[in-house]
Amino acid sequence: xxxxxxxxxxxxKNVDLSLCNPxxxxxxxxxxxxxxxxxxDVANARVDIFGGEPVINEFLxxxxxxxxxxxxxxxxxxxxxxxxxxxYQHRDETxxxxxxxxxxxxxxxxxxxxxxxxxxxxxxxxISKKEFLRRLKYMKGITFQxxxxxxxxxxxxxxxxxx
Numbered sequence: 001x002x003x004x005x006x007x008x009x010x011x012x013k014n015v016d017l018s019l020c021n022p023x024x025x026x027x028x029x030x031x032x033x034x035x036x037x038x039x040x041d042v043a044n045a046r047v048d049i050f051g052g053e054p055v056i057n058e059f060l061x062x063x064x065x066x067x068x069x070x071x072x073x074x075x076x077x078x079x080x081x082x083x084x085x086x087x088y089q090h091r092d093e094t095x096x097x098x099x100x101x102x103x104x105x106x107x108x109x110x111x112x113x114x115x116x117x118x119x120x121x122x123x124x125x126x127i128s129k130k131e132f133l134r135r136l137k138y139m140k141g142i143t144f145q146x147x148x149x150x151x152x153x154x155x156x157x158x159x160x161x162x163x
Contacts, residue, residue, distance in 0.1 A: 003160065004032035004059045004146060007042030009052035015154045022098035025115075026106040027090040029147035030154055032059060038110075038143050058160035061146075066105060071153055074101070076108030079142065084133040087111050091119050104153040110143045111136045 006012060015030045022028040033039055036056065043054035066073040076083040089099045091111070112118065115136060122132040148154050 001060045002034060002063050004034060004061055004157070005036050005039035006030065006032045006057040006059065007039035007044075007046065008055050008057060009043065009046040009050050011055050012057045013159050015148070015157065017149075017151065017154065022100075023091055023093050024147070025087050025090060025111050025145070026108070026147035027098065027100050027149060029106070029149040030157075032061075032146045032148065032157075033110075033144065034146075035143055041140075060158040060160050061156060065156055066107075071104040071156065072102065074103045074106045074108075076106075079109055079133060079137050081129060081133060083108055084129065084136055087115070087136060088119060088122065088132070091115050092123065093119075094123070101149070104148070104150045106147040106149060107144060110138045110145050112138055 017028060017030060020028045020030060024031065039056050040054060043056060046052075047054050065071045074086075076086070086101075086106075086108075089095070090101075092099070093116075112135060118127070118132055118135045121127045121135075122129070127135070148157060
């Protein structure tokens with residue numbers, strides 16, 4: 001079992017994917033990280049935007065489900081062109097309806113907070129794919145995220161309310 005964190009301004013006990021933004025790095029999903037400090041950064045950002053108090057929600061997850069075939073899984077272990085293409089497909093808000101892949105869980109690096117500007121520059125041909133990839137890299141260094149994209153995936157998260 002691994003512990004995953006979700007930073008917010010609210011306590012999350014039951015995940016509702018319909019409340020998740022469809023235009024995120026890996027599409028509509030519930031995003032978590034193994035890095036508690038990263039979750040706190042997200043929680044503080046949510047508080048800055050929406051008010052309230054920062055909340056670090058903890059979940060337990062059996063990562064064996066990603067390799068035993070129970071859940072379909074896509075992993076990006078580094079910033080690559082394939083990762084940049086994947087982020088572009090999901091972050092490009094001109095895709096209506098939003099693009100969605102077929103994976104239960106996606107794991108990979110977090111994109112730069114200014115991804116919207118980079119999407120527009122790339123779509124308009126103002127920057128090359130190589131430059132797009134460079135600009136998508138997270139300014140604080142590489143940090144990884146898990147995206148739980150389906151109800152089947154979310155049902156395998158165990159809320160760790162005691163923390």
